[in-house]
Structures are given as structure tokens and as C-alpha cells.
Amino acid sequence: DHTGNTYVKQIMVYVTDTTPKKITQMDLTGVTRFINSKYYHKPYEEGGLEDNSIWKVDPEYRAALESALNNMDNDTPVETYVLSKETIKEIKKYVEDHGIGNSREPDALNNFYELFLAPNKQ
Numbered sequence: 001d002h003t004g005n006t007y008v009k010q011i012m013v014y015v016t017d018t019t020p021k022k023i024t025q026m027d028l029t030g031v032t033r034f035i036n037s038k039y040y041h042k043p044y045e046e047g048g049l050e051d052n053s054i055w056k057v058d059p060e061y062r063a064a065l066e067s068a069l070n071n072m073d074n075d076t077p078v079e080t081y082v083l084s085k086e087t088i089k090e091i092k093k094y095v096e097d098h099g100i101g102n103s104r105e106p107d108a109l110n111n112f113y114e115l116f117l118a119p120n121k122q
Helices: 025-029 059-073 085-098 108-120
Strands: none
Touching: 085 108
């Protein structure tokens, strides 16, 4: 109200980049990691799964993982495949060319099975 009065207030300004992000293959497929019975029930910080992991929160995923871990612990595999070093090289090349799972091609998994798993099933 009077000439020369000054009012000072501190404010915070947050600058956010709203530029759309280019989606990469990794964004679509997630991250692959190893888990076994030893670490399954441990906290994430000790090598276990994160609390929001689909393998913990989704009942079907959890059941599939627990079944697989039980099969490993009891040495009762559902299926067994024997792969040569050459076949493993071919598999790596196939994944490089066709992507992980059906991420690039709708029939990539079926083709993978026919090319690499069916012929090597024990």
C-alpha cells in the first residue's frame, strides 16, 4: 500500500520434459533375471523379487514360478532339452533376428520351438 514496500516469497519451480520418449525393445520386453528357491522368498535387497513383481502379485504367474521351482528342487523336470554349443549360437542369432518371444513376429515362438526345441527334446 505504501510506496517502496517489498514482499518476498520463495517458490519452487519444477521443470519437466514432456517430450515423448521413443519406446525401445527393452521397454516392451522388460528385464530378464535369474531366480531360484534360495532367493524366491528373500527381500529384493538380498536378491529376491521386487514386491510389485508380476511373479509375486499375479496368482497365475506365482503358481507357474512355484511349480517350476518345485520341479527344479525335486529334480522332476516337465521336459528336458539337450542343446549343443552350435545350437545355442543359432538360438542367439534367431533371437537377435526375430526378437524375444512374439515381440516382432506373431509366430516367432512357434517357429523357435519347431527349429530348436522339438528336435532336441529328450
